[in-house]
Amino acid sequence: MLVTSPFGRIRSAIRRARAGRRWAHVRELDLWPRALGFAALGFLTLVPLLIVVSAADARGGQGFAQWLGDGLGVSQAAKGEIERLFALPGQVLRTTTALGLALLAVFGLSFGTVMQSGYERVWDLPPARWWARWRHALWLAVLVGVLYLLAITSPWHRSPARGLIAVAIGTLFFWWSQRLLLGGRVAWTALLPGAVATMLGLLGLRVFSRLVFSPLIASNAVTYGPFGTVLILQTWLVAIGVVVFGGPLAGRLLHDELLRRRRRRSPARDSGPAAEPGR
Template sequence: MSWTARLRRLRAEAERRLPVLTEVTSRLLSANLLDAATRLAAQAFLACVPLLFALAAFTPQSVRDQLGASLRALFGLTGPADQQVQQVLSASTDSALRETSGIVGVLITLLSATSFSRAMARVCERAWRLPRAGTRIAAWRWVVWLLTLLLVVLLQGPVRNGFGAGLWLGTPLVFVVSTGVWLWTQHLLLAARVPWPPLLPGALLASAATTTLSLTARLYMPGALNRSLAEYGSLGLVLALLSWLIVLCAAVTFAVTIGAVLAQQPPLSRYLPAEREP
């Protein structure tokens, strides 16, 4: 028997015994997930920067201090990179920034930032092969998801520190919180068209990916950000952050898609009924 025939036979046997692997491979190759992840990262960056300035301009000092602590916990910021962030967060001491921005400007910033929510919703819909939800149904969900995500980022500092207990408690807490966030994210942005149980595999995978990346970010990102800042200035900081966002969004995109496939294929499909809610 030739090698080609043997490979075909092994492939057929694998597809027969493990159809879920075939479906996962097919879904990952056919959905242009890397393109979707790159678009998601770009929208995340375009949403985060103006929102950071808005928070710096209109929130009290205690909120800005908490945001700075959470960003340091997320990226392990030190040195020049940390100084850049602190400079942005202290910008609210200038009343001219508030006058220039205004409440209307903040609302426009928030509405434009929902492009990130829409990109995340498209990732979830492609994972579950669902059509886009109508704007009347989904619009408020985009805003709610974005505001909730801001709150989650704001609380990253104390959660990662285990509320004072340290990483031994903080790391499991981050995983549990992330699982809840990604479970709720899918349910919300899919407009409740998929019940809760089938969303759990994707939530667990996304939580595992983001938790792992957040732990490695504390080791890699401080040096990368400071080197980029020293060599290329603020542009280097942007490039380093955008590169990290691409990796993060790719991990989330793949996790949600693989989770959807696992929930729809045996053996999990027997325990996670995926009938859509009316």
């Protein structure tokens, strides 16, 4: 019969309480609904905007289809199915109007609203003031620029050094995104774990895409035609949404745990100012 000491029971109770608080954070974030909203908004607003931007690539490649295939990390057969869904860069530039591009930019601003709302929920912060909406325009412009920069860099198998640079750029972007959209209400040091966790999650999703989504795109294209490819791409966007919101949440939990341990190791330092009267 296993006998548990009172001290051990206390420690178990503390662990259960911490696990309960962590689960409460996950539940309050509404991760799954936010990921679904991220995927729907991305497919309706961000993807058309990126199609136009990618068409301006002077290299004369396949445009957004090539971007998306490289981002997914899928095989050449799967890339071929993706290319069938999108027009070639020349056709995109000929059919794009200034009004259509302006509407895409306006609708794309809602992406920043969704991201800001998710970050605020992660850190239990109230919504920002209405006049802070300019951050959404700045964030969207930087996002498009970063995606374009990452798209024109060589893939990992061609240039590992450029791949490492792409990882560094992505980490800096997610770090800066949290700071900008939260209006500087959270310290840089507290936001870094979330940025690193987000980038690690995206790298893991790339490997998962290569192993799972790549064969699914090829098989669904045979079974369901172009709709099957769209379905897989939408599923991939949902997974992106889970990582984009789940990464900052994991960073918040890690930061809170490290802060709690630091305070436990140095209780005298925390109580030092209060113990010195007259200062």
